[in-house]
Amino acid sequence: MKRILFCMCIIVVSLQVNAGRYALLIGNNDGGKKLGKLKYIQNDLLSLKQILKDNCGFDDRNISVLYNNSPDQIEKEFLRISKDTASGTEKLFLLYYTGHADQKNLMISGEELPIQKIRLLLAKVDASIKISVFDACQSGSFTRTKGGQLGKPFLFENDNKIKGQVILSSSSQNESAQESDQLKSSVFTFHFINSLRGSADITGDNKVSLLEAYNYSYNQTVVTTTQSWAGIQHPSYNFNIHGEGDIILADLNNQKTGIVFDKDIKGSITIYDKRNNIISEFTKEISKTNRITLNPGSYTIINSDENTTFQNQISLPKNSFSIINKSHLRKSFLSTLGMSKGKFQNTLETAVFTGVNYNLVNLNSINSSVSKSFSSFNELGINPDLSFQTINYFSPVFGLKVNYNKILLQVKRCQFQLNNERFFSANPKHPITSESYNVELNIDQTLTVSIVDLTLGYNIFNPILHLHFGFGLFDINHIIKSKFKDSYFNTITEKEILNTGTLILPQIGLTYNNSFAKFLLMDMGLFYRPQFSNQSIKSNGNIEDLEELKYDFNSLEFQLNLGVKKIW
Amino acid sequence: MVIIKQFSVLFTIGIIFVFTNCTTRLDSAPNSIDHPPTPKTASILPLALGNYWEFSFTLHDSSGTPKQNFQNMTLRLDITHVYGLTTDSQIVKLNKNTKVAIKDTLYCLAWDKKISGDIVCHKGDGPVETRGLYVYGTFEDTILNLIDTPYLWLMFPSDSGKSWVIPNKDSLRETGGSVLVNSTNAQIYYIDNNSQYVSPIKFTNCYLYFYKTDQSESYYYYNPSIGPVCYMRYENGRKVKTYILKNHYLRSNESLHFEN
Numbered sequence: 144m145k146r147i148l149f150c151m152c153i154i155v156v157s158l159q160v161n162a163g164r165y166a167l168l169i170g171n172n173d174g175g176k177k178l179g180k181l182k183y184i185q186n187d188l189l190s191l192k193q194i195l196k197d198n199c200g201f202d203d204r205n206i207s208v209l210y211n212n213s214p215d216q217i218e219k220e221f222l223r224i225s226k227d228t229a230s231g232t233e234k235l236f237l238l239y240y241t242g243h244a245d246q247k248n249l250m251i252s253g254e255e256l257p258i259q260k261i262r263l264l265l266a267k268v269d270a271s272i273k274i275s276v277f278d279a280c281q282s283g284s285f286t287r288t289k290g291g292q293l294g295k296p297f298l299f300e301n302d303n304k305i306k307g308q309v310i311l312s313s314s315s316q317n318e319s320a321q322e323s324d325q326l327k328s329s330v331f332t333f334h335f336i337n338s339l340r341g342s343a344d345i346t347g348d349n350k351v352s353l354l355e356a357y358n359y360s361y362n363q364t365v366v367t368t369t370q371s372w373a374g375i376q377h378p379s380y381n382f383n384i385h386g387e388g389d390i391i392l393a394d395l396n397n398q399k400t401g402i403v404f405d406k407d408i409k410g411s412i413t414i415y416d417k418r419n420n421i422i423s424e425f426t427k428e429i430s431k432t433n434r435i436t437l438n439p440g441s442y443t444i445i446n447s448d449e450n451t452t453f454q455n456q457i458s459l460p461k462n463s464f465s466i467i468n469k470s471h472l473r474k475s476f477l478s479t480l481g482m483s484k485g486k487f488q489n490t491l492e493t494a495v496f497t498g499v500n501y502n503l504v505n506l507n508s509i510n511s512s513v514s515k516s517f518s519s520f521n522e523l524g525i526n527p528d529l530s531f532q533t534i535n536y537f538s539p540v541f542g543l544k545v546n547y548n549k550i551l552l553q554v555k556r557c558q559f560q561l562n563n564e565r566f567f568s569a570n571p572k573h574p575i576t577s578e579s580y581n582v583e584l585n586i587d588q589t590l591t592v593s594i595v596d597l598t599l600g601y602n603i604f605n606p607i608l609h610l611h612f613g614f615g616l617f618d619i620n621h622i623i624k625s626k627f628k629d630s631y632f633n634t635i636t637e638k639e640i641l642n643t644g645t646l647i648l649p650q651i652g653l654t655y656n657n658s659f660a661k662f663l664l665m666d667m668g669l670f671y672r673p674q675f676s677n678q679s680i681k682s683n684g685n686i687e688d689l690e691e692l693k694y695d696f697n698s699l700e701f702q703l704n705l706g707v708k709k710i711w
Numbered sequence: 712m713v714i715i716k717q718f719s720v721l722f723t724i725g726i727i728f729v730f731t732n733c734t735t736r737l738d739s740a741p742n743s744i745d746h747p748p749t750p751k752t753a754s755i756l757p758l759a760l761g762n763y764w765e766f767s768f769t770l771h772d773s774s775g776t777p778k779q780n781f782q783n784m785t786l787r788l789d790i791t792h793v794y795g796l797t798t799d800s801q802i803v804k805l806n807k808n809t810k811v812a813i814k815d816t817l818y819c820l821a822w823d824k825k826i827s828g829d830i831v832c833h834k835g836d837g838p839v840e841t842r843g844l845y846v847y848g849t850f851e852d853t854i855l856n857l858i859d860t861p862y863l864w865l866m867f868p869s870d871s872g873k874s875w876v877i878p879n880k881d882s883l884r885e886t887g888g889s890v891l892v893n894s895t896n897a898q899i900y901y902i903d904n905n906s907q908y909v910s911p912i913k914f915t916n917c918y919l920y921f922y923k924t925d926q927s928e929s930y931y932y933y934n935p936s937i938g939p940v941c942y943m944r945y946e947n948g949r950k951v952k953t954y955i956l957k958n959h960y961l962r963s964n965e966s967l968h969f970e971n
Contacts, residue, residue: 519913522900574898632941633782640908
């Protein structure tokens with residue numbers, strides 16, 4: 144499945160952080176019938192908007208966000224911005240697109256918006272610096288494949304006046320741009336936003352330049368997508384800039400809340416929010432400090448260095464930078480392998496889970512055959528109805544699953560027990576003497592069924608839906624206790640029979656799987672067990688009665704499980 | 712003349728010879744059976760050495776209430792000995808010195824595994840109204856006390872309504888009486904602890920025999936595949952005894968005991 148993300152990141156590059164800055168952020172998750180829907184478009188748009196406001200000097204009123212709008216609406220917004228920017232002052236315009244695309248067009252809800260048209264609309268915007276970022280498949284064609292890392296000499300010039308146009312794309316000409324369920328974002332956009340938090344500040348001057356941000360995003364995107372089934376993703380760029388000076392993307396000195404990682408910390412650093420979403424990750428060099436801007440709140444910091452992992456949990460108050468050094472971090476049981484990011488389906492994942500089954504089973508055949516065995520009591524005026532009282536019940540589930548790529552092997556066990564005790568009495572008349580006497584019949588049934596299911600699942604909608612096929616082994620214990628009293632013959636007779644055995648039934652089902660945190664999972668499933676004919680079981684306590692007990696476990700099951708997993 | 716006489720004699724002899732042979736051929740014509748034999752019928756009481764029946768029995772007092780300590784007791788009926796082959800005669804000892812030749816297979820029935828009891832025999836051929844279980848006498852260890860004229864105890868097969876008389880002088884019963892086939896399809900239940908039935912009791916259809924004497928009225932339920940299933944005895948209109956089958960064992964009719 145090819146995921147095509149179009150991210151249009153508008154990077155505002157200017158020495159004058161407070162110059163007029165405008166941004167148009169466009170996202171579309173539906174590229175039409177042949178293209179799958181994207182998951183994190185809206186999230187990326189909102190995250191980018193926030194970082195532009197927090198770190199990049201954009202005013203909220205000057206940021207337009209269009210989510211799932213039509214090409215006509217996009218064009219209208221361009222024209223509106225063109226009017227707003229017609230005042231003549233120095234301005235900076237940032238265009239960001241995330242969604243589907245091919246080499247020449249943006250794919251918006253089945254319609255095509257040619258890149259050429261975008262260029263024409265962009266030309267109408269009166270801004271001295273225009274920056275366009277496309278986070279989409281094959282968007283390298285928009286940059287005319289100037290890929291790789293930016294060369295340092297180009298950027299470090301002395302003239303303050305910078306004019307021109309920059310185009311950044313998240314992938315090269317024939318590559319896919321990818322989303323990550325782990326990052327909950329498109330890969331390139333995530334790293335780009337992360338860079339503007341301060342992750343890319345390799346000089347330690349609390350500013351993030353275009354060079355730093357792009358190089359950081361490029362490297363992180365390549366690393367993240369190295370293990371991807373969709374292939375490695377190489378961002379690319381095209382610069383048409385006149386003038387000199389550092390192109391500063393974000394100024395962290397204006398921010399008041401965040402974390403400062405001290406000089407004695409080195410290695411990879413990952414920051415999670417309280418919902419275990421990755422907020423920032425970067426590699427820190429020793430002897431340099433790094434400042435990461437964050438919103439107030441609770442965070443978990445994981446630092447991995449040479450196969451040792453350290454962690455800490457921190458609560459950031461408003462308007463405060465917390466300084467973290469080595470002494471603040473404690474060793475963690477999590478391995479560095481477990482903390483690697485950006486892994487996709489080519490991983491082995493094991494999990495144990497527990498949950499509950501809700502079963503709908505039709506036990507009419509059992510009820511019928513047991514009742515038939517006592518039907519002779521009609522002669523005495525007793526008409527026993529021995530139906531199990533309920534056919535809907537909950538049962539606990541325990542299981543293990545192994546997931547590799549699109550294949551899921553699952554073993555689970557559940558058990559249910561039904562009990563049914565009935566009492567009947569009658570006062571028949573003796574057929575010969577016509578005297579009336581009393582008879583009583585008490586029947587107590589217990590049906591215990593343990594089921595072990597083995598199913599093979601195939602991922603039909605990555606990564607959440609699996610279709611399962613397999614078998615269930617039923618271990619059945621059916622105890623029937625009866626007690627009969629007859630006041631004519633003055634007899635009391637008791638009997639207990641045990642019918643045990645096994646059945647194997649097929650099973651098909653559909654599960655929805657979701658992970659949260661690093662090691663927790665939740666899944667829901669719907670399973671059906673077809674049984675085409677009632678079956679008897681063979682075991683100890685075989686019933687030699689004329690009416691053999693037959694079992695029918697045609698059932699529908701709904702399952703809800705929680706578990707812990709490990710990624711290998 | 713002489714030739715004509717000779718021819719006449721020869722002709723007569725020839726005619727006689729022809730008629731004689733025809734008669735003979737008529738007598739021995741194939742598939743010509745006047746009285747086809749009636750198939751042999753089985754016994755109402757399965758007879759084989761080792762067969763036994765266990766009953767749960769209760770004695771009742773004058774009000775019909777079960778007597779304390781006489782409720783649900785166990786009583787067992789066994790076939791302890793078999794005398795005779797089915798197709799041959801044999802000599803049996805009546806007492807120390809007396810022996811007699813009999814042509815019937817005799818079975819000894821004993822209650823509570825005693826060494827004494829009754830001798831019965833099954834007759835399954837002959838006229839249908841004579842078929843059934845006969846009483847031949849009593850036994851004491853290996854001594855047989857055979858009565859002069861064995862009498863029919865349980866007619867089988869039979870129709871409902873058939874009756875016969877039991878003679879007075881009988882070691883088995885106090886006095887004589889009459890037996891009536893009350894039903895050939897009477898339903899009764901019994902308990903069979905050995906089998907793996909789901910139900911605690913098993914219903915079966917039986918012959919119901921009604922035996923009436925001066926002192927009592929008794930009901931006997933017999934099933935040809937099982938044997939005695941139930942017994943109820945009434946005296947002066949009140950219930951005094953009830954037997955209900957709770958266990959039984961049947962084996963094939965093969966092992967025989969011969970008396971020297």
